[in-house]
Amino acid sequence: MQTFASWIPLAEAQAARLAVERVSDCVSGRGPRRAINPLFLHGPAGAGKSHLVSALLADVTQRSPDLQVALLAAGDFELLLFPDGPREELKAARQADLLVVEDVQHLPARVEAAFVYLMDRGLARGQQLVFTASAGPAQLTHLPARVTSRLGSGLVVGMEALSPESRCLFLQEQGKRHGLKVGTDILAWLAEHVGGSARQLKGVIVRLASLTRLHSQPLDVSTVVEHFQVEASMGRPTVERIAQRVGRYFQVEPRQLQARSRSRQALLPRQIGMYLARQLTELSLQQIGAYFGGRDHSTVLHACRKVEKALAHDVHLSGAVRRLHADLA
Numbered sequence: 001m002q003t004f005a006s007w008i009p010l011a012e013a014q015a016a017r018l019a020v021e022r023v024s025d026c027v028s029g030r031g032p033r034r035a036i037n038p039l040f041l042h043g044p045a046g047a048g049k050s051h052l053v054s055a056l057l058a059d060v061t062q063r064s065p066d067l068q069v070a071l072l073a074a075g076d077f078e079l080l081l082f083p084d085g086p087r088e089e090l091k092a093a094r095q096a097d098l099l100v101v102e103d104v105q106h107l108p109a110r111v112e113a114a115f116v117y118l119m120d121r122g123l124a125r126g127q128q129l130v131f132t133a134s135a136g137p138a139q140l141t142h143l144p145a146r147v148t149s150r151l152g153s154g155l156v157v158g159m160e161a162l163s164p165e166s167r168c169l170f171l172q173e174q175g176k177r178h179g180l181k182v183g184t185d186i187l188a189w190l191a192e193h194v195g196g197s198a199r200q201l202k203g204v205i206v207r208l209a210s211l212t213r214l215h216s217q218p219l220d221v222s223t224v225v226e227h228f229q230v231e232a233s234m235g236r237p238t239v240e241r242i243a244q245r246v247g248r249y250f251q252v253e254p255r256q257l258q259a260r261s262r263s264r265q266a267l268l269p270r271q272i273g274m275y276l277a278r279q280l281t282e283l284s285l286q287q288i289g290a291y292f293g294g295r296d297h298s299t300v301l302h303a304c305r306k307v308e309k310a311l312a313h314d315v316h317l318s319g320a321v322r323r324l325h326a327d328l329a
Contacts, residue, residue: 004059010170027067027097028060038128039128040132047197060098068096073102075107098127137149158319162201170191181218186208189221189224190224193236242328257292257293258291271303285301
């Protein structure tokens with residue numbers, strides 16, 4: 001089971017860690033009652049949301065064994081409403097002192113009424129609610145406004161993708177836990193070229209451990225590069241990956257970013273895609289424009305300048321672009 005003690009302190013998740021610990025204090029009676037309710041954590045896959053949720057449940061259970069806790073997957077919520085569904089699980093969720101619902105982006109829109117009732121009922125009786133998702137409430141555009149407004153009515157905390165520095169720190173700590181003795185230059189190369197999430201980096205450590213067992217001599221960078229070439233090439237940002245990631249974040253199909261139309265829904269995501277492509281790839285302005293609907297180099301340059309100008313005064317947009325940049329880098 002994941003715990004706060006096993007958590008590796010990384011800058012991208014520090015705010016989320018503090019918020020979850022405060023929730024634990026509130027639920028266990030060691031802090032202001034329900035000071036943060038609901039708490040909404042969002043970030044890319046592998047950012048550590050499930051780890052924090054698991055640590056929260058473990059901490060509350062250890063501190064106050066008499067309290068009831070419940071964990072639900074949003075994608076399974078519809079099953080709970082079937083006449084022959086797992087009624088005990090739904091009953092436990094309603095009666096819990098702490099209810100965690102993971103992956104809210106998978107919540108079926110057709111269960112909105114039941115979900116809103118569960119939230120309103122829980123908040124009215126002082127139940128602590130915690131939600132996780134891949135994106136913030138405002139980006140969950142497939143859900144009705146009365147759902148997203150409630151999800152965002154408490155504290156919303158974003159967890160960014162790990163930077164190369166944080167990936168290196170994570171690899172160092174995981175290496176120590178596995179008893180690995182490898183050079184810092186090897187870990188620095190892996191942090192820069194392979195894997196983006198904590199989950200992926202754990203897999204890197206497992207492979208690295210196997211590699212050290214196969215070699216009688218200490219590993220050098222060239223040996224590691226040879227064995228991780230495929231992963232390194234897969235992790236390299238391409239304009240296709242950028243379009244897919246930006247489209248997923250803004251709930252827009254990548255093909256819409258490549259369309260010639262000037263749809264308002266796709267305009268800003270397309271400009272951000274062009275901006276990130278210029279930042280993260282070696283493509284020329286003409287090549288970037290050709291991918292994004294056959295636009296000329298002046299259109300790409302205008303888009304990049306417009307995004308740069310917006311980043312200076314739009315905090316939400318700046319945070320979104322930073323997250324996308326770190327996730328793709």
